[in-house]
Amino acid sequence: MKRFALIGAAGYIAPRHMRAIKETGNDLTAALDPFDSVGIIDSYFPQADFFTEPERFDRHLDKLRRKGDKSKIDFVSICSPNYLHDAHIRMALRNDANAICEKPLVLNPWNLDGLQEIEAESGNNIYNILQLRHHPSIIALKEKFDKLPDDKIHDIELTYITSRGKWYFYSWKGDVTKSGGIVTNIGIHFFDMLSWIFGEAKGNTVHLMEENKAAGILQLKKANVKWFLSLDKNDLPEQAVKNGLPTYRSITIDKNELEFSGGFTDLHTISYQSILNGTGFRIGEARNSIQIVHGIKSSKPIGLKGDYHSFLR
Numbered sequence: 518m519k520r521f522a523l524i525g526a527a528g529y530i531a532p533r534h535m536r537a538i539k540e541t542g543n544d545l546t547a548a549l550d551p552f553d554s555v556g557i558i559d560s561y562f563p564q565a566d567f568f569t570e571p572e573r574f575d576r577h578l579d580k581l582r583r584k585g586d587k588s589k590i591d592f593v594s595i596c597s598p599n600y601l602h603d604a605h606i607r608m609a610l611r612n613d614a615n616a617i618c619e620k621p622l623v624l625n626p627w628n629l630d631g632l633q634e635i636e637a638e639s640g641n642n643i644y645n646i647l648q649l650r651h652h653p654s655i656i657a658l659k660e661k662f663d664k665l666p667d668d669k670i671h672d673i674e675l676t677y678i679t680s681r682g683k684w685y686f687y688s689w690k691g692d693v694t695k696s697g698g699i700v701t702n703i704g705i706h707f708f709d710m711l712s713w714i715f716g717e718a719k720g721n722t723v724h725l726m727e728e729n730k731a732a733g734i735l736q737l738k739k740a741n742v743k744w745f746l747s748l749d750k751n752d753l754p755e756q757a758v759k760n761g762l763p764t765y766r767s768i769t770i771d772k773n774e775l776e777f778s779g780g781f782t783d784l785h786t787i788s789y790q791s792i793l794n795g796t797g798f799r800i801g802e803a804r805n806s807i808q809i810v811h812g813i814k815s816s817k818p819i820g821l822k823g824d825y826h827s828f829l830r
Contacts, residue, residue: 734826
């Protein structure tokens with residue numbers, strides 16, 4: 518049984534990490550969040566120590582470390598706001614623990630170099646949750662396209678619309694300096710998945726970049742990806758509105774729809790099992806999608822010129 522600590526216990530994604538720790542037969546001994554609405558802990562680890570101040574949490578981890586291997590924390594799971602990931606990963610490594618971090622690992626590609634240096638010095642590992650790579654449909658898709666000639670360029674259209682209310686733009690997620698904006702918040706999952714299958718980025722064109730939506734074309738080694746991301750319910754297609762669905766997700770590859778609407782329930786548990794088995798995704802696997810997102814955010818939108826996503830018409 519491994520001993521876990523968790524940062525960001527009141528967040529949306531934290532229960533998936535708690536469940537993964539529980540289902541892999543391990544123990545959560547301490548949790549941190551500046552907000553104390555963390556009753557969800559009772560469903561998994563009611564005996565866990567809880568802190569609202571990072572200084573006292575860090576002190577607690579240090580005291581456990583000094584007691585020796587039977588008391589120290591083995592893993593720190595990081596579910597905090599994006600801009601704090603780098604600092605919290607460093608806190609984990611300082612306390613002789615491995616880090617398991619949600620996407621994005623960091624907001625800027627150059628921050629990865631510093632983390633790799635600290636990782637090497639500490640002797641512990643930094644793992645990134647890239648759960649879509651564990652989805653059975655995505656794995657099958659990668660196996661299919663790995664067998665095809667590399668010189669074939671596929672046409673992909675990615676559409677992801679997830680309605681968000683006013684609260685979103687008052688939270689850290691609505692602050693580009695803290696979240697990285699819409700492309701980082703909701704796009705990086707898909708950019709990681711597609712670049713894992715179709716290769717590294719060769720270039721990108723941005724057609725639209727607004728607070729609540731963005732669109733462009735991403736050129737990968739084996740695919741051109743027209744992408745559209747939106748938080749605006751007014752962008753939902755008619756069939757989603759008729760069915761009362763607040764979210765619409767579609768990926769077509771060479772005009773064929775990729776079906777992966779189900780199978781998400783256990784992906785964090787599978788990710789944890791992979792990490793505990795020594796095959797988790799490390800900094801090197803995270804770099805490509807972070808570079809893609811940074812390239813998109815650094816590009817100047819050109820407007821509706823040339824070839825662009827069908828939802829922009």
